[in-house]
Amino acid sequence: MTIDVHTLTKQYPLLNQLIALEETAWFNPSITSLEQGLPYVGLDANDVKDASDRLKRFAPYLEQVFPETAKTNGIIESEVVEISAMKRLLEQEYQKPICGRLLLKKDSHLPISGSIKARGGIYEILVLAETLAIEAGLLSKSDDYSKLDSDAFRDFFSQYSVAVGSTGNLGMSIGIISAKLGFSVSVHMSADAKEWKKNKLRSNGVNVVEYEQDYGVAVAQGRKEAGKDPNCFFIDDENSRSLFLGYSVAGERLKQQFVDSGVQVDAEHPLFVYLPCGVGGGPGGVAFGLKLAFGDHVHCIFAEPTHSPCMLLGVHTQLHDEISVQDIGIDNITAADGLAVGRASGFVGRAMERLLDGYLTISDQRMYRLLGQLNQSESIQLEPSALAGMIGPVILASASDYMERMQFSPDKMNNATHLVWATGGGMVPEEEMASYLAKSGI
């Protein structure tokens, strides 16, 4: 399909802001209740429960082979922390009060691969391993899965290979877990992938294939390679429902964390969650899980770099994966690893658009500045992409049309919880972090 930019911008004037690389926010005028929106997702609470149960079956295995998961008994989960010093800093910098509390979800520090991909990426490979082993009669769902940590299982999985295209973090998660189980695994990496991530993968026994082009090309090549070999499984980040479900389990887990720490979410205590978005599976899956856990009291907002606003573009024009940011002259070049995606997932936008409150874009420069500010105020170090949502509470504070339409009174907003989803950075080497901080100007 050819895109006529002139006609499209006439129909959707907001695109002019995207094309000019201006920071933009768009609140969904057609948001519906969970009840109305859920049928369009094509997945439901039973699917999330299935994923949650599968992760519990694998917990004894994960605890054994990744000792860093021992303190959560083999469950890959991150903590939530309050960042009130950062909240004060934001209020000062932007001269606007942020009503309610500001919390950070530290998926940046998830065990095994140090990013949100430790949810979906690892889960997807566990689905594959379990399916193969059960079909071969080697495993049953009632077994203690720590038996997978054996030469017999590693030999069995070594007959199969796994291929994935990645800008970095997905490759890290898929690569590390696949190699650990015994699969032969290739990660096809785009030009923007960081050297240290490639090195870490190689040291874990992963075959790294490098490309000079962007993510789309790495994915296409990976898919082509895998197509030649019937024993090779290609992990399709753009369309995978199992990745999506791996992420969705975050909803019920967060709900429990909030119960444990006394954070209230209900009609009078709204929860706003700001999620960095690349292809959409991570934030889409998490948002789906959050909606099932908190119903209409949670409000999800996706955040993308000004140079890679693929989800905002796809949903706003209703063209979804039939349009790329390059089609409207945007270069898809950003320092935000994992967010440098020019074309959104084929299913996440279509499935989730009715349940998402809004979308915002942020410049690389501001992500760096927020990175420095979070380090300064809270001593928490993240990678630039993980800061994409940090501007969300500031944007919301001036979004009076949205506030009015949604009937968020000042009283309600004083009870609000803002949760910024920090998606990566826990494994960034010190020198790399120092260079991020240098670029922050803080």
Ligand SMILES: *Cc1c(COP(=O)(O)O)cnc(C)c1O
């Ligand atoms: C992958 C990634 C995201 C977004 O996930 P998608 O599924 O691509 O939308 C956000 N932040 C980081 C650090 C990531 O690696």
